[in-house]
Amino acid sequence: MSGIPSQGVASGMREAARALLAVLEPEQVRELRAGPDRLDTPELREWTYLPGPRPGLSTEGLDGRQREVVDALLTTAHSAAGAELVRGAIEVERHPRARAGHPGPDRYWVRLLGDPGGDEPWGWRLNGHHLAVHVLVTAAGVRVTPHFVGAEPARTGNGPRPGLRPLGPEEDLARELITSLGGTARASALFAATPPDDILTRADPFADPGLLPEGLRYDRLAPGQQRLLERLVGRYLDRAPEAYARECWSDAVRRGLGSLSFAWAGGLAPGDRHYYCVRAPDFLIEYDNTQDDGNHAHSVWRHVRHDWGTDLLRGHYTEQHF
Numbered sequence: 001m002s003g004i005p006s007q008g009v010a011s012g013m014r015e016a017a018r019a020l021l022a023v024l025e026p027e028q029v030r031e032l033r034a035g036p037d038r039l040d041t042p043e044l045r046e047w048t049y050l051p052g053p054r055p056g057l058s059t060e061g062l063d064g065r066q067r068e069v070v071d072a073l074l075t076t077a078h079s080a081a082g083a084e085l086v087r088g089a090i091e092v093e094r095h096p097r098a099r100a101g102h103p104g105p106d107r108y109w110v111r112l113l114g115d116p117g118g119d120e121p122w123g124w125r126l127n128g129h130h131l132a133v134h135v136l137v138t139a140a141g142v143r144v145t146p147h148f149v150g151a152e153p154a155r156t157g158n159g160p161r162p163g164l165r166p167l168g169p170e171e172d173l174a175r176e177l178i179t180s181l182g183g184t185a186r187a188s189a190l191f192a193a194t195p196p197d198d199i200l201t202r203a204d205p206f207a208d209p210g211l212l213p214e215g216l217r218y219d220r221l222a223p224g225q226q227r228l229l230e231r232l233v234g235r236y237l238d239r240a241p242e243a244y245a246r247e248c249w250s251d252a253v254r255r256g257l258g259s260l261s262f263a264w265a266g267g268l269a270p271g272d273r274h275y276y277c278v279r280a281p282d283f284l285i286e287y288d289n290t291q292d293d294g295n296h297a298h299s300v301w302r303h304v305r306h307d308w309g310t311d312l313l314r315g316h317y318t319e320q321h322f
Contacts, residue, residue: 009076009241010137016073017116017124023066024057032057035113039121039136040313044113045205049148049298051129056111059128060104070110074126077135077144082239085149088166089131092151095159121316123309130298136309138316143309144240145283146207147301154289154297167297169235170287174276177228178264181216189216195266195275199286199298207302209279212286215263229262233278236285236301248283248303255281266290282306 021029034055036043048054059070075083090106097103107128114122116137123136130150136143149167156164165171181189191213200211218226233252237245252260259281266274273294278285282304289297305311 009142009243013073013076013124013135013137013142014116016069016076017112017122020066020069020073020110020112021116023069028057028066032110032112034111037114039113039123039309040317042205045308046203047125047127047132047134047146047205048203049127049130049132049150054109054111054127056109056125056127058107058109060107062105067106070126073110073124074133077133077142077241079238079240079242079245085166085239086131086133088164089149089151091161092153092156092164092166093130095156096152098159121309121313134308136312138309138312140312140315142241142244143303143306143312144244145301145303145307147236147239148299149239150298151296153292153295155295167287167289167299170232170299171289171297173228173232173235174262174264174287175268175270175274177225177232177262178276179268180225180228185216185220188220189262189264191215191263192265195273195288195290197288197290199275199288199300200277201284201286201300201302207284207304207307209281209284209304212277212279212284213263213265215261215277215279217258218260218262219258226257229260229278230257232262233260233280233285236278236299239301248306251282252280 024032059067062070074086078086094103108126108131109128110124110126112124114120116122121136121138125134130152132146132148134146151166154165154167156162178189201207218229221229237248261279264276266272271294273290275288275290284302287299
């Protein structure tokens, strides 16, 4: 995996944030900058992927140039594949509005925290229905979790792009893995016949792998099944800028892939309501497609130590006292 170093990602984000400030009116800038001075306050761990307004600047009233700059900023937090996924989720959100006869503009909220032109930590986030991207930047690196992407519908029907499935690979890889298992291995991975109605961690402020079923461990999988699980994990990590994705995967390998586990609930056939999760010492992954008769998907990647840039902020504020 090759890509832009962390310093280059941070520099690109800084430029994109400055470009956004340059195209906004003063009142829009005030809305964009909603938030406390310090970035380690509990209020900044409050988030949701449900409908409804958020703190920050709504994209609903932006002009074409302003929307382009917001999209450029959003792109900096992702790999090419991650940016494509996010754009796909945004496009899918337009389908229910179009069917209801209210196409309208996309409605998300972008929020700038801190000063992208200074030396202190800063960050930004873009939130709305089925999309939550949280970014923290310091001189030591970039963090991009919690990262949530949903798709309603999970597969589009009639419209300009029928059959669009932004989260299709996330679903298909996991189903290929669970259906490849047999005997006691499948029994260990299947923790419930009826899936939960949503991801189990919901919008918790702190990531806790202990909330998830233990499932089947990596070291009980055959080599081909291990590769499937690695590809599934990679699908989530690869949403991030490539340097950070490599860092997360290297940490998992160093701690031992045997600690990974996979669990599934619900039906095994395409179209069945289902849920799965992946647990690791440092991160968790959840996916569900249970609402609307199995045509409404949620997915989330959380990092136990890195969510909200907690590790970077702790290091920065500790250094200030020496």
